[in-house]
Amino acid sequence: MHATEKRPARYKPSRLQRANYKWIYLFLLPTVVIFAMFYVVPIVEVFVTSFTKWDGFNAPSFNGVRNYINLFTSHSFLTSLKNLFWWCVIAMTLHVGFGTLVAFVLFHRPHGWKLTRAVYMIPNVISAAAWAMIYRFIFNDDIGILNSLIRLLDPDFSVDWFYVSPWAFWSVTFTWLFYAVIVTLIVLGDLLNIPQELTEAARIDGATGWQLIRYVQLPLCRAAIGTSIICSLTSRIAMYEQIALTTAGGPDYATVSLPILLVNAITDYRYGYANAVGVLMFLIGLVILWVVNRLFRMDETDY
Amino acid sequence: MKKKRMFAGLLAGALLAASLAGCGAASGSTAQPGSTASSAGAGVVEVTIPSYKTGENVGAVFFEPQVERFNQAYEGQYHITLESVPQDTFLDQMKMLAQQGELPVLVQSGDVDWLSNVVYPNGLAYDLSGWLEENPELKARLMPDGLAFCTDESGAIYSMPLATVRPTGFFWNSALWDTQEDLSAMTMEQFITAMGDQKIAFSTAENGWVAALFLTAAIAGEEGGIEWLQAGVENRIVDFSEPAFVNAIGTLQQMLQNNAAPNSIGATYADAANSFMSNQAALIANGPWMSSDFASTNSANWSNGFDGANVRAALFPGQIGIANTATYGEWFISANAAPEEIELALAFLEFINSPEEIEAYLLAEGGDAPGLTYSDGFKEEQGKTQVLADLAADTTADTTFVPCILDVIPSSVANADFGMLLPSLADGTFTPEDFAQRMTQAATEATAE
Numbered sequence: 001m002h003a004t005e006k007r008p009a010r011y012k013p014s015r016l017q018r019a020n021y022k023w024i025y026l027f028l029l030p031t032v033v034i035f036a037m038f039y040v041v042p043i044v045e046v047f048v049t050s051f052t053k054w055d056g057f058n059a060p061s062f063n064g065v066r067n068y069i070n071l072f073t074s075h076s077f078l079t080s081l082k083n084l085f086w087w088c089v090i091a092m093t094l095h096v097g098f099g100t101l102v103a104f105v106l107f108h109r110p111h112g113w114k115l116t117r118a119v120y121m122i123p124n125v126i127s128a129a130a131w132a133m134i135y136r137f138i139f140n141d142d143i144g145i146l147n148s149l150i151r152l153l154d155p156d157f158s159v160d161w162f163y164v165s166p167w168a169f170w171s172v173t174f175t176w177l178f179y180a181v182i183v184t185l186i187v188l189g190d191l192l193n194i195p196q197e198l199t200e201a202a203r204i205d206g207a208t209g210w211q212l213i214r215y216v217q218l219p220l221c222r223a224a225i226g227t228s229i230i231c232s233l234t235s236r237i238a239m240y241e242q243i244a245l246t247t248a249g250g251p252d253y254a255t256v257s258l259p260i261l262l263v264n265a266i267t268d269y270r271y272g273y274a275n276a277v278g279v280l281m282f283l284i285g286l287v288i289l290w291v292v293n294r295l296f297r298m299d300e301t302d303y
Numbered sequence: 304m305k306k307k308r309m310f311a312g313l314l315a316g317a318l319l320a321a322s323l324a325g326c327g328a329a330s331g332s333t334a335q336p337g338s339t340a341s342s343a344g345a346g347v348v349e350v351t352i353p354s355y356k357t358g359e360n361v362g363a364v365f366f367e368p369q370v371e372r373f374n375q376a377y378e379g380q381y382h383i384t385l386e387s388v389p390q391d392t393f394l395d396q397m398k399m400l401a402q403q404g405e406l407p408v409l410v411q412s413g414d415v416d417w418l419s420n421v422v423y424p425n426g427l428a429y430d431l432s433g434w435l436e437e438n439p440e441l442k443a444r445l446m447p448d449g450l451a452f453c454t455d456e457s458g459a460i461y462s463m464p465l466a467t468v469r470p471t472g473f474f475w476n477s478a479l480w481d482t483q484e485d486l487s488a489m490t491m492e493q494f495i496t497a498m499g500d501q502k503i504a505f506s507t508a509e510n511g512w513v514a515a516l517f518l519t520a521a522i523a524g525e526e527g528g529i530e531w532l533q534a535g536v537e538n539r540i541v542d543f544s545e546p547a548f549v550n551a552i553g554t555l556q557q558m559l560q561n562n563a564a565p566n567s568i569g570a571t572y573a574d575a576a577n578s579f580m581s582n583q584a585a586l587i588a589n590g591p592w593m594s595s596d597f598a599s600t601n602s603a604n605w606s607n608g609f610d611g612a613n614v615r616a617a618l619f620p621g622q623i624g625i626a627n628t629a630t631y632g633e634w635f636i637s638a639n640a641a642p643e644e645i646e647l648a649l650a651f652l653e654f655i656n657s658p659e660e661i662e663a664y665l666l667a668e669g670g671d672a673p674g675l676t677y678s679d680g681f682k683e684e685q686g687k688t689q690v691l692a693d694l695a696a697d698t699t700a701d702t703t704f705v706p707c708i709l710d711v712i713p714s715s716v717a718n719a720d721f722g723m724l725l726p727s728l729a730d731g732t733f734t735p736e737d738f739a740q741r742m743t744q745a746a747t748e749a750t751a752e
Binding site: 075 | 714715727730
């Protein structure tokens with residue numbers, strides 16, 4: 001804002017508008033109450049009890065930052081952070097990249113695009129748990145389709161993909177890597193919203209197909225790609241079923257994740273420790289949100 | 304305009320009321336598990352018990368008819384209705400009900416930590432000690448180890464001690480491995496030699512149940528192993544550097560590398576059972592309750608020429624039966640139950656621990672009742688089921704019972720870490736020492752205060 005610009009006068013609601021305030025607040029009240037009960041209170045409780053020793057039933061006893069010290073000195077926790085980092089890198093690049101690529105392909109409506117779109121969408125209606133089970137069969141050493149195909153070339157080939165490092169990490173990654181329907185839908189939505197005149201102007205200026213994508217469409221999809229990255233990364237933080245139903249975090253913690261540690265802590269009636277894991281998941285999510293917002297300038301409008 | 308405002312106000316109020324009503328507990332109107340529902344004028348005390356032994360659950364085969372027998376025996380006085388709850392979520396549901404003070408009249412089981420740290424210290428269970436004193440015949444049928452374990456320092460008994468023990472051994476398919484030797488009389492080393500290259504249907508996923516059973520037997524076969532396992536009942540094991548454990552891990556590694564059936568790595572228990580019942584493996588370890596899988600009525604689950612009639616059973620080498628007799632029983636009664644409901648619950652516990660019901664249970668699911676003198680009819684019937692007869696013949700005064708390794712280590716290590724580490728042991732990435740060190744690390748982290 002320039003110093004010479006005048007600060008806009010404060011908006012003053014009319015008398016009629018002021019008279020309607022009570023109705024606005026009254027209609028907001030159910031939402032606020034539900035939000036407080038199901039979001040605010042549990043989050044505050046998780047934060048508070050993360051500083052306690054608590055078995056989930058008896059009264060929690062304050063133990064300072066002991067749970068956090070235990071976490072940061074835990075081999076499995078540090079390994080899960082390392083895994084999360086690499087999954088985030090893969091999600092940001094390959095997963096979102098693939099979803100965006102599909103969105104651009106569908107946007108140009110090539111021959112058979114409707115069939116492609118339908119086939120691409122189908123996996124989205126199958127739950128992560130079901131996919132995990134399907135992948136257990138795909139990657140099965142004995143009867144899995146992958147090894148059966150490889151054995152056509154090398155009859156002695158044998159790898160337990162889910163149970164041998166480093167393949168286990170990649171096998172778990174494959175259970176979500178190419179299912180980027182959400183990314184495609186978000187990016188496609190933004191592509192379809194690009195005003196026709198912008199594209200036409202670029203073409204008149206002599207932009208080629210690639211230049212149109214590189215200098216017009218991709219920049220205008222910036223917010224959509226940022227949103228997709230946020231969705232994808234937060235899914236990685238909360239990733240549980242794909243791991244629990246395949247490797248359970250093994251072999252030797254090669255695929256362990258924060259939710260796996262959280263559930264294990266609950267199994268041991270260490271709710272305070274589990275909530276400390278929950279707090280860190282929450283904070284990591286907030287940091288990701290902030291960083292992506294800044295990187296992709298998501299609070300700025302393009303039109 | 305005024306009417307519109309009034310309508311809008313009412314609508315908003317209704318929305319708020321509806322949202323709050325949806326969140327609140329309707330204590331006055333909603334039927335709670337275990338609630339009494341006396342039939343009008345009939346004076347029948349009726350309760351609903353949540354149970355996982357219903358429907359397709361393997362335990363339902365015996366339990367549902369048993370409840371029906373109870374209802375018939377006490378017709379006009381008591382009636383129990385079963386509410387089906389999936390086994391996987393059963394304990395979570397009980398914990399939730401306990402937090403709400405809404406435990407059912409009869410509660411089926413619970414893990415040791417929950418019972419000893421939450422249920423009993425908080426007075427949620429009814430003290431059975433007085434009732435057991437008034438029923439000396441019933442008390443005599445209970446196993447002394449279990450009775451001692453269930454009796455707290457003040458003499459209170461909250462969990463109904465067990466009258467039966469179901470020692471877990473292993474089954475082998477005589478069509479694939481026609482051995483005539485007394486396998487339980489061997490040492491573990493002799494057993495491995497005798498087994499040669501026969502395949503074992505291991506499971507390593509979930510909690511690695513089948514692998515854990517063979518590991519337990521191997522530990523018990525090592526010097527000091529039995530004492531090490533038994534000491535774990537009182538104090539959970541967190542240090543796995545014990546030589547008996549490390550040596551046993553070496554034995555397990557040898558079995559996993561030489562005798563594991565294809566598909567063992569990553570196999571769930573269901574996969575392992577399927578492998579055994581499709582002639583892909585000659586051996587599997589499991590409890591006597593698996594005997595029903597080998598009955599001809601279950602032949603739909605057999606494949607590849609498998610015949611349940613060929614299955615034989617034995618306890619583990621060294622006369623080792625895996626069973627924890629010093630443990631809580633299957634049932635406790637909610638302290639919040641009404642007096643007439645407690646009477647019903649006590650009648651049910653007495654009924655299921657009657658000689659006839661114990662014998663019926665042993666015939667259906669196998670095991671032994673050391674405090675019961677068996678009837679001739681029972682002995683005759685037991686002999687008709689080959690695997691149960693095999694296990695009964697192996698269970699002698701020389702049998703040593705040890706708890707399963709999974710029951711004496713921290714829950715998360717048993718349910719997650721153990722199975723997670725097994726693949727690396729099987730493929731040779733870990734030496735037995737590495738495995739033991741990883742287990743110690745996991746147990747230390749799981750119990751860090």
